[in-house]
Amino acid sequence: SAVISQKPSRDICQRGTSLTIQCQVDSQVTMMFWYRQQPGQSLTLIATANQGSEATYESGFVIDKFPISRPNLTFSTLTVSNMSPEDSSIYLCSVSGTTDTQYFGPGTRLTVL
Amino acid sequence: GENVEQHPSTLSVQEGDSAVIKCTYSDSASNYFPWYKQELGKRPQLIIDIRSNVGEKKDQRIAVTLNKTAKHFSLHITETQPEDSAVYFCAAPKPGGSYIPTFGRGTSLIVHP
Numbered sequence: 001s002a003v004i005s006q007k008p009s010r011d012i013c014q015r016g017t018s019l020t021i022q023c024q025v026d027s028q029v030t031m032m033f034w035y036r037q038q039p040g041q042s043l044t045l046i047a048t049a050n051q052g053s054e055a056t057y058e059s060g061f062v063i064d065k066f067p068i069s070r071p072n073l074t075f076s077t078l079t080v081s082n083m084s085p086e087d088s089s090i091y092l093c094s095v096s097g098t099t100d101t102q103y104f105g106p107g108t109r110l111t112v113l
Numbered sequence: 114g115e116n117v118e119q120h121p122s123t124l125s126v127q128e129g130d131s132a133v134i135k136c137t138y139s140d141s142a143s144n145y146f147p148w149y150k151q152e153l154g155k156r157p158q159l160i161i162d163i164r165s166n167v168g169e170k171k172d173q174r175i176a177v178t179l180n181k182t183a184k185h186f187s188l189h190i191t192e193t194q195p196e197d198s199a200v201y202f203c204a205a206p207k208p209g210g211s212y213i214p215t216f217g218r219g220t221s222l223i224v225h226p
Contacts, residue, residue, distance in 0.1 A: 002160075033213075042202060043216045044156065092156065100145045100212040102204075104156040 002095055003025050004105040012111045013083055020079045021108045023093030033102070034066070035092045043092070049076040049094035085111045116140065117205045119217025129189045129226050132193050136203035137185040145212060148177060149202045151219075155179045157202060193224045209221070 004025040013019050023032065032049040047055040048066055055068035071077040080087050093105040119175045126132050132149040135221045136146075147187045149160035163186065170177050174193075186205075190197055200221050204214035 031212075042218045043212065046214075096212070100206075101147065101159060101162065102214065103159065106156050106197060 001101075001103050002097075004093065004095060004103060004109050006092055006093060006105040007104065008108060010083070010109040012113060015112055016081055018081045019083065020077050021091055021093075022049060023075045023076045023078070023105055025095050029071075029095040029097050030062050031092045032067060032070060032076045032094045033096075034076070034078045035094060035104075037090045037092060039089075046078070046091075046094075049078075062109060080110065083110075085112045088112045116207060116215040117203060117217045119220060122218060123221045123223070124221045125145060125225065126193055128193060128195060130193055131180060132188075132190045132197070132204070132222055134188045134201055134222075135185055136182075136187070136205070136217050137207035139184065139209040140206065141181075141184060142208070143184075143206045144219075146177070146179060147174075147214070148188045149204070149206050149216075150209050151202065152199045160201075165173045189223075193222075195224050195226050198222055198224045 005024045007022045008015050034046040035043045037043050045058050046061045047057040049068050049070040049072045067079045088111050090107045090109050094102045094106045096102045117138050129170040148160050149157035149203050150160045151157040161172050161177050163179050166195050176189045177185050200219045203217040207213045207215050
């Protein structure tokens, strides 16, 4: 399976600011995804990060709030913009190759004050 | 309605007993069904998966069964141990072609020593 890292692992931010989360994979992957997991909840897909083009967002998530980049097949960033306390959550990237099997990064725990 | 429904939300068993978690899905074209285990504070880890061309798959104490006619699949854990305590998530593809999973709400399994 791919080795996935995320930075930062956690952060505490002030409302109104933005945070960019990085996801790095040790091998080229087909698909990269960004999820949000609120405490005690399931995994909610924010968007699919497309290499070289705009991300595909799920219902309820918009590019202005969660801009995503994927400049190559091993790296992606998610920015949480103009944060509010409701954005406090764990943000996870995941990757899959040709077999549909998904592997998750360690997550970024975000607290917004 | 939801693409994937998971039951029960919590499951408490004695060590050595069996545990069964069930998920139902809506899209009859779905063909890949993974199960993830998430321990507290950690990332979801794939524990077993099944594709629609088989009805059952086993890996030591865990097994997954698939009933395509009824559109449900189940995770079976035998001889449960305290280290099996975790939240378990099932997933099934969103309707529409390329594999993008939707996750169930999760089952909190507690194994009492």
